[in-house]
Amino acid sequence: MIFDFQKKYDIAVAGAGVAGIAAALAAARRGHKVVLLEKQMLIGGLATSGLIYIYLPLCDGQGTQVTFGISEEMLRTSIEFSPFDFPEKWGGKVGGRDLRGNRYDCCFSPAGMILSLDDLLREAGVDLWLDSRVCAVQKANDGKVTALEVENCSGRGVIHAGYFVDATGDATLVRRAGGKTETAENRHTLWMIQRSPAEKLVYHFTDQIHIIPFGSAEPIRTVNGDVRQADVHTDFIRTSWNTAREYYRESYRSGKTDRYKHYPLHLPAMAQLRKIACIKGVETLEDGSEWQRFDSSVGLYADWRRPGKVYETPYGALIPADVKGVYVAGRCISAVGDAWESYRVIPSAAMTGEVAGVGAALAVERKCDATELTAEQLRTELRKNNFKFHFEEVGLNPAEHNNIK
Ligand SMILES: Cc1cc2nc3c(=O)[nH]c(=O)nc-3n(C[C@H](O)[C@H](O)[C@H](O)COP(=O)(O)OP(=O)(O)OC[C@H]3O[C@@H](n4cnc5c(N)ncnc54)[C@H](O)[C@@H]3O)c2cc1C
Structure with a gap:
């Protein structure tokens, strides 16, 4: 029997990894009623349950910070209960650990990170449901997702919301809604x-x-x-x-x-699979997307492997082409090939999470679908949290880098 939890939220976020947490924080900080659903008893996803423990860089490896907002807030918060520091160059402690060539990154204690992230969720008033697995979706006649079926120790019940974020790491919500996904070798x-x-x-x-x-x-x-x-x-x-x-x-x-x-x-409490499923989005990041200008960019991100490789993030990479009422965030956004390998990590997951949270909030406020919002409407809100969107905003010139392909 499926019962009704008798809860109506503005926004429901599936998956409390770093992407889902960033999405929930962004939406709740705008005053929305937000539920964050997590199938495990821990939050942080792979970053904590997977014992990952390195917050990869927010900078391009050549001295320029490109990723800001909640992703930066999480990096700085992550060391509160850990013996690590980030480099002095980025405002860290004198003698702070230089993990990989003075990049703006740091190590953290997975357990400590959980305590810090939970504190952020509490302060923002997010309703966190642990041990609650999203099993199925309900849709309206026009195909828009309207509710999630969630199973926990109370049984299987329905949660209604105005908009949804799939931050499950493997696009569970989109797949349950019938959306297409791709996979990759692990x-x-x-x-x-x-x-x-x-x-x-x-x-x-x-x-x-x-x-x-x-x-x-x-x-x-x-x-x-x-x-x-x-x-x-x-x-x-x-x-x-x-x-x-x-x-x-x-x-x-x-x-x-x-x-x-x-x-x-x-031992890790999650399968340490890097790339399980990514959505087929309205736009897609792919091989060669680095240094490409996207008019629809909603955030900058630098490759963690190689200095001097920076991406603009197209808004449509967070919107499934075949499912309505849902944003996607984290390692299951629409990115394939080398771009997926680049984007499947903590800083970009948190960055896309914040974008999705703001987008879902705007969609609720304006009673519209993600596809009816413009990238500029999202940028206007994200700018308030110091986001940057295009290369020139951080003083980078793609013409000087195009030879790296
Ligand atoms: C071996 C390995 C090493 C890595 N090393 C690094 C590194 O050094 N630095 C780095 O930055 N990144 C690294 N990564 C990648 C990084 O940890 C993850 O890609 C990133 O944390 C993904 O975050 P996410 O929020 O997108 O997804 P996830 O962390 O996968 O979070 C998804 C969350 O959703 C929950 N969930 C899933 N399905 C449901 C459902 N149906 N209902 C409710 N909840 C659900 C999951 O339990 C999980 O908590 C590594 C990955 C691996 C495997």
């Missing part, structure tokens, strides 16, 4: 927290407690490389557990160390 990874006296690792909290990353260059074995399936996720996770078992058994067998000094402390 490879096996395991980032986990361990205690080890011997290892000197990049990602360390203390001399003995650190994150150890295992990785494989081989693509995971799936039917057509498709990871939009539950059995693939289970297999992925159990393979990563096997990697850990073999690693510890071998280190004990070899006599290099023993279980009293060297052991696992925490």
Whole structure:
């Protein structure tokens, strides 16, 4: 039986990863009644449950900050309960950690990050529902999404809202609404927290407690490389557990160390799949979109891998081409190929989350669809939180960079 939760929200956000949190904050700070639905008992998504722990840069690697707003607020907040700092060049502590060539990034404690993010949600008055999985959507005759079916320990009920944000990381809401998505190849990874006296690792909290990353260059074995399936996720996770078992058994067998000094402390609570599903948007970021001017740009973002590679973010990349009443944010926006690899990380997820939250708020205020709003209407609001949209606004000239393709 499906009952009604008897709750009517202005905006419902599915998924409390960094993108969903940014979306919920942006909408709630405009005075809207916002619900944030999360299937786990933790918030932060991959960034926290996935033990990711590096907030990648807000700058272009050549001294220019390009990403601002809630994404910057989250980076600065993320260190409150952690032993890390960002570089002095970006206003951090003198002697602050220089992670990768003085870029505006930092490490954080996943647990500490959860405490900080929850504080932001509380202050903004967001209604957070943990352990609440979005299972299905309800649509009006014109195809607009009007409600979500949510399952939690109360049972399965309906939540109504004026507008929706899909920040599930794998476009669950859009897929349940019948929208098309694409997927990409993934490879096996395991980032986990361990205690080890011997290892000197990049990602360390203390001399003995650190994150150890295992990785494989081989693509995971799936039917057509498709990871939009539950059995693939289970297999992925159990393979990563096997990697850990073999690693510890071998280190004990070899006599290099023993279980009293060297052991696992925490495994990721989410499958560390990087790219599961992205929507087919009204506009799409793709190979070669870097340094491309989009009249519809709603935010700037710099590639985390290579200095001097900057993107304008087209508004339509957050709007599904085939589902009404929904914005998409985070690692499932419409980005394919190299652009998806670039955008699938924390700073861009938070940036697109804020855009989606503002967009959903405007759509409710003006009683219209995302496609009826102009990018300039969103920019007017985002500018109030220091957003920049085009290269020239931060003093960058694409003509000087086009040879990097
Ligand atoms: C191994 C690995 C290493 C990485 N390293 C880095 C790094 O160093 N730095 C960096 O910046 N990024 C890194 N990333 C990427 C980054 O962590 C994520 O891409 C980013 O955090 C995505 O945020 P998101 O909010 O878009 O999605 P997610 O973090 O996936 O959040 C989605 C949320 O939605 C929830 N959800 C899903 N479905 C439902 C549903 N039906 N109902 C309710 N809730 C639902 C999920 O539980 C989750 O909390 C790494 C990723 C991996 C896998």
